[in-house]
Amino acid sequence: MDIECICGFGCMEESLATLKNIEHIFSPCNECIDPKLKKFKSLNDQIDLEKLDANYGRCNCRKRHLDLVIAHALKIMIEEGIRNKKTTLRKTCTPLITPAHPTKSVPFLPERSMVLLAEGITKKCAERILNEIPEIKGVLEGNIRQTVGMKDSDTSPHVYKLLAGCDMRCDIVPTFSGALCIYRNQAEIHVEFSKPISPKVEALKTIIEKYKNPTVLDCTCGPGTLGITSLKAGAKRVVFNDIWYPAARMTSFNLEINGFRTDFFDVKKGLIGYGKNFEVYCEDIMDLKDILNEKFDICIIDTFPGVDTSKFVDSVRDLCREIVVI
Numbered sequence: 001m002d003i004e005c006i007c008g009f010g011c012m013e014e015s016l017a018t019l020k021n022i023e024h025i026f027s028p029c030n031e032c033i034d035p036k037l038k039k040f041k042s043l044n045d046q047i048d049l050e051k052l053d054a055n056y057g058r059c060n061c062r063k064r065h066l067d068l069v070i071a072h073a074l075k076i077m078i079e080e081g082i083r084n085k086k087t088t089l090r091k092t093c094t095p096l097i098t099p100a101h102p103t104k105s106v107p108f109l110p111e112r113s114m115v116l117l118a119e120g121i122t123k124k125c126a127e128r129i130l131n132e133i134p135e136i137k138g139v140l141e142g143n144i145r146q147t148v149g150m151k152d153s154d155t156s157p158h159v160y161k162l163l164a165g166c167d168m169r170c171d172i173v174p175t176f177s178g179a180l181c182i183y184r185n186q187a188e189i190h191v192e193f194s195k196p197i198s199p200k201v202e203a204l205k206t207i208i209e210k211y212k213n214p215t216v217l218d219c220t221c222g223p224g225t226l227g228i229t230s231l232k233a234g235a236k237r238v239v240f241n242d243i244w245y246p247a248a249r250m251t252s253f254n255l256e257i258n259g260f261r262t263d264f265f266d267v268k269k270g271l272i273g274y275g276k277n278f279e280v281y282c283e284d285i286m287d288l289k290d291i292l293n294e295k296f297d298i299c300i301i302d303t304f305p306g307v308d309t310s311k312f313v314d315s316v317r318d319l320c321r322e323i324v325v326i
């Protein structure tokens with residue numbers, strides 16, 4: 001399948017091509033400036049916000065320290081009446097870097113490498129931020145503490161609002177079978193901050209290693225991380241499923257991007273993608289027992305925090321030998 005970001009800026013190819021030198025993308029050159037701003041102190045007391053524009057603190061290498069990009073956004077948000085002069089770096093917004101990878105050092109951002117998430121932001125403010133700050137590729141309205149997506153069939157989905165630009169991001173996820181490049185439309189799929197070792201991936205490793213080329217049912221696949229890791233680790237067959245169409249669709253894209261040739265149907269329900277040894281469904285997990293006529297070695301259930309998984313576990317009990325709630 002051909003993959004292209006709907007924004008037309010080639011977001012999805014860009015990150016794939018740069019995956020190999022990810023450390024280099026965000027590291028400073030010798031001339032780059034660290035403004036040494038404190039996170040919990042009003043930004044206005046530390047820096048003359050009036051002076052901030054697209055060139056302020058931006059190095060000849062065309063990168064700028066993350067905190068200066070946020071300070072620049074704060075300047076615009078104050079002008080638009082959304083934040084005030086007491087606002088700290090922490091309270092300005094949530095920066096979502098792309099491509100993101102686990103690192104302890106603060107990134108120096110090149111152009112179009114951050115999606116900005118802020119509560120209470122207006123469309124006018126979002127458009128100004130996108131037009132005036134070269135490092136920002138998209139602006140979302142929403143609260144980082146509210147998980148995006150769909151919990152189950154009884155709950156209506158929660159999404160962030162894309163107010164300007166493009167929200168396609170890539171996370172580089174280290175796994176025991178190699179790094180994955182997991183894309184997501186951030187307005188529609190939950191935020192996951194990359195960790196050097198993901199507890200979910202580690203839990204999967206323990207189970208996969210018990211079998212030789214297992215068959216896996218990834219019941220709640222999200223953008224596909226655990227199922228794709230299973231395939232890369234040698235799973236004989238993987239069936240992906242998510243009730244939330246944007247997640248199931250993104251799983252199909254991520255399969256192709258990570259080297260698994262995928263055919264994709266643009267339908268909102270049922271089988272939406274398949275390849276040599278995998279299928280992608282968009283179904284309620286409770287219905288899988290009626291749709292899939294096979295038995296899997298491992299069944300993975302990975303839900304939103306706080307969701308009671310007992311009814312999910314019961315519904316897939318007859319489909320597999322071992323159920324793992326991750």
Ligand SMILES: [Zn+2]
Pocket residue numbers: 005006007008009010011012166167168
């Ligand atoms: Zn895009």
Ligand SMILES: [Zn+2]
Pocket residue numbers: 028029030031032033059060061062063
């Ligand atoms: Zn530089």
